[in-house]
Amino acid sequence: MPAQLEQDVVTLTLGTSTVHIALKGATVFSYSYDGQERLLTSSKSNVHTSDPAAVRGGVPICWPIFGPAPSDSPPFSKLKQHGFARTSVWEYVGAQDQGEGIKATFKLEPTEQIQALFTLPFVLTYSVHLLPYSLSLSLSVANPSSAIAPLPFQALLHSYFRLPDSVHPRDVLVTPLENLAFADKAGPKDGLTKEAERRKVVDVDGPGGEVDRVYFRAPDRLELATGAAGTVRVHKKGLPDVVLWNPGPEKGAKIGDMEDRGWERYVCLEPGLVEPFQFLDPGKSWEGGIEISFA
Numbered sequence: 001m002p003a004q005l006e007q008d009v010v011t012l013t014l015g016t017s018t019v020h021i022a023l024k025g026a027t028v029f030s031y032s033y034d035g036q037e038r039l040l041t042s043s044k045s046n047v048h049t050s051d052p053a054a055v056r057g058g059v060p061i062c063w064p065i066f067g068p069a070p071s072d073s074p075p076f077s078k079l080k081q082h083g084f085a086r087t088s089v090w091e092y093v094g095a096q097d098q099g100e101g102i103k104a105t106f107k108l109e110p111t112e113q114i115q116a117l118f119t120l121p122f123v124l125t126y127s128v129h130l131l132p133y134s135l136s137l138s139l140s141v142a143n144p145s146s147a148i149a150p151l152p153f154q155a156l157l158h159s160y161f162r163l164p165d166s167v168h169p170r171d172v173l174v175t176p177l178e179n180l181a182f183a184d185k186a187g188p189k190d191g192l193t194k195e196a197e198r199r200k201v202v203d204v205d206g207p208g209g210e211v212d213r214v215y216f217r218a219p220d221r222l223e224l225a226t227g228a229a230g231t232v233r234v235h236k237k238g239l240p241d242v243v244l245w246n247p248g249p250e251k252g253a254k255i256g257d258m259e260d261r262g263w264e265r266y267v268c269l270e271p272g273l274v275e276p277f278q279f280l281d282p283g284k285s286w287e288g289g290i291e292i293s294f295a
């Protein structure tokens with residue numbers, strides 16, 4: 001069966017490629033391509049809906065905010081870091097054979113639980129399209145409100161790319177980020193000041209091994225080179241910014257739902273709409289996504 005829903009998990013299969021998506025968060029938590037797992041999901045993470053925590057790894061969806069709540073006032077003040085999309089249970093709409101590939105669609109609309117935290121109306125639709133040589137993920141946001149209020153949001157696909165055993169995060173090189181403005185969330189000013197990236201090739205190593213940077217207006221085609229182990233290609237669409245994150249040993253050890261030394265096994269390259277917020281007018285929709293492939 002090319003598409004199957006079993007125990008809160010949708011599995012798509014195409015040739016030798018497989019993708020697993022948890023209904024919790026519509027989180028893609030495994031993508032196997034060419035006989036190799038390409039995403040990192042912690043073995044301590046529970047992908048089932050019985051556990052309310054977000055999946056640690058894969059591609060959690062950050063919506064309607066990225067990072068901590070941006071203000072003490074509505075509509076975001078009650079939200080936890082990265083919003084509720086990654087912890088909510090999404091509806092599986094179904095899967096379609098698309099000729100070239102297979103596409104599964106998921107939907108999230110306000111529930112009572114969400115409305116207790118966030119009162120604005122919205123419809124999120126997420127498609128996971130497994131293609132012969134890539135995986136395409138696309139998030140669409142609609143504002144169904146009949147009032148004049150726009151729907152403000154940030155959106156980000158928090159991709160954890162698995163590193164082969166022979167590759168350490170500090171060996172990974174990311175391009176092309178040269179000349180981009182970035183906010184250094186790991187720096188002394190905690191991301192409040194923007195700097196310019198001067199390096200042609202950016203490594204994933206910072207003070208204490210930590211890197212946590214938001215690059216603004218990044219090119220749509222990004223590469224994460226892992227030396228002899230190959231290159232991850234990320235083609236973003238409609239998502240202007242990108243976050244590069246690895247917590248390093250000290251902060252990595254504090255992530256309770258990550259396995260021991262798990263931080264050494266991934267680099268997060270997270271295309272998103274971080275700044276400014278999107279303000280979506282009633283009746284309008286917005287779409288952003290990524291296509292992941294390998295070279």
Ligand SMILES: O=P(O)(O)OC[C@H]1O[C@H](O)[C@H](O)[C@@H](O)[C@@H]1O
Binds near residue numbers: 081185
């Ligand atoms: O632990 P989480 O809430 O999943 O966040 C994990 C990480 O997400 C992003 O990459 C942020 O830039 C980091 O600052 C944050 O630590």
